[in-house]
Amino acid sequence: MSKTQLFDLDGKIAFVSGASRGIGEAIAKLLAQQGAHVIVSSRKIEGCQHVADAIIADGGKATAIACHIGEMEQISGVFARIREEFGRLDILVNNAATNPQFCNVLDTDLGAFQKTVDVNIRGYFFMSVEAGKLMREHGGGSIINVASINGVSPGVFQGIYSVTKAAVINMTKVFAKECAQFGIRCNALLPGLTDTKFASALVSNEKILNTALQQIPLKRVAAPSEMAGTVLYLASDASSYTTGVALNVDGGFLS
Numbered sequence: 001m002s003k004t005q006l007f008d009l010d011g012k013i014a015f016v017s018g019a020s021r022g023i024g025e026a027i028a029k030l031l032a033q034q035g036a037h038v039i040v041s042s043r044k045i046e047g048c049q050h051v052a053d054a055i056i057a058d059g060g061k062a063t064a065i066a067c068h069i070g071e072m073e074q075i076s077g078v079f080a081r082i083r084e085e086f087g088r089l090d091i092l093v094n095n096a097a098t099n100p101q102f103c104n105v106l107d108t109d110l111g112a113f114q115k116t117v118d119v120n121i122r123g124y125f126f127m128s129v130e131a132g133k134l135m136r137e138h139g140g141g142s143i144i145n146v147a148s149i150n151g152v153s154p155g156v157f158q159g160i161y162s163v164t165k166a167a168v169i170n171m172t173k174v175f176a177k178e179c180a181q182f183g184i185r186c187n188a189l190l191p192g193l194t195d196t197k198f199a200s201a202l203v204s205n206e207k208i209l210n211t212a213l214q215q216i217p218l219k220r221v222a223a224p225s226e227m228a229g230t231v232l233y234l235a236s237d238a239s240s241y242t243t244g245v246a247l248n249v250d251g252g253f254l255s
């Protein structure tokens with residue numbers, strides 16, 4: 001009996017935003033382990049190069065490319081480069097997001113609002129548009145949006161961030177419905193509390209952490225690597241009939 005090939009990504013080109021650390025790094029490494037050539041991206045090239053070098057040292061294929069997904073011209077630039085260097089894209093993981101202000105919603109400042117919307121909504125949207133056009137030319141692909149449990153149940157003092165994550169869940173359904181005809185699937189991952197720099201203010205504060213753990217049936221915070229398996233499923237043929245879904249990976253928080 002031979003092992004399943006359903007999770008193989010040999011020959012695939014994958015782009016992972018926010019891949020220099022945290023959840024994105026874990027995703028990039030797992031996709032590369034399964035055979036994909038991974039474009040490791042974030043704003044700062046040094047961190048991306050570090051992750052790409054680690055993938056290559058491990059026998060995988062990776063290229064580091066900087067891209068600030070809140071800047072429209074950087075999105076156009078990165079896709080021009082992908083077309084030139086790779087000619088195709090099979091998997092897009094929209095993972096990089098921002099959450100610049102923790103405050104009561106009534107204290108939201110316009111700058112933080114604009115930055116959050118520009119990165120978390122406009123960035124995900126136009127990365128998907130550019131990737132979708134390239135995928136359409138080659139018969140399809142898979143887009144995975146890293147949203148959040150906050151998109152369903154807003155986090156305290158995370159108002160506009162939670163609003164953008166709800167938008168990402170809806171965006172996932174929009175792309176799923178309109179791009180299915182081009183062979184493109186689009187799904188979302190909703191991580192729960194995960195031990196990364198992004199969540200360090202919550203995880204390193206014992207009082208906040210204990211309150212959070214009371215609401216998580218598995219009674220622990222996730223490791224970044226625990227998010228990557230779901231992305232591999234959504235990126236691979238194992239999920240070939242799955243599109244438009246939002247998968248909670250949250251230790252039972254939303255159940």
Ligand SMILES: NC(=O)c1ccc[n+]([C@@H]2O[C@H](COP(=O)([O-])OP(=O)(O)OC[C@H]3O[C@@H](n4cnc5c(N)ncnc54)[C@H](OP(=O)(O)O)[C@@H]3O)[C@@H](O)[C@H]2O)c1
Nearest residue numbers: 018020022023042043044069096097148193194196198199
């Ligand atoms: N950690 C959690 O508890 C948690 C829970 C739910 C959802 N999430 C979601 O999971 C995703 C990843 O979060 P994480 O916890 O892994 O965060 P993280 O460890 O802080 O990593 C964030 C990554 O995004 C990059 N980045 C930030 N702003 C960017 C921008 N404008 N353009 C391009 N890259 C950018 C960062 O690198 P540079 O600084 O080089 O740009 C870094 O690679 C986010 O969508 C977040 O909303 C996280």
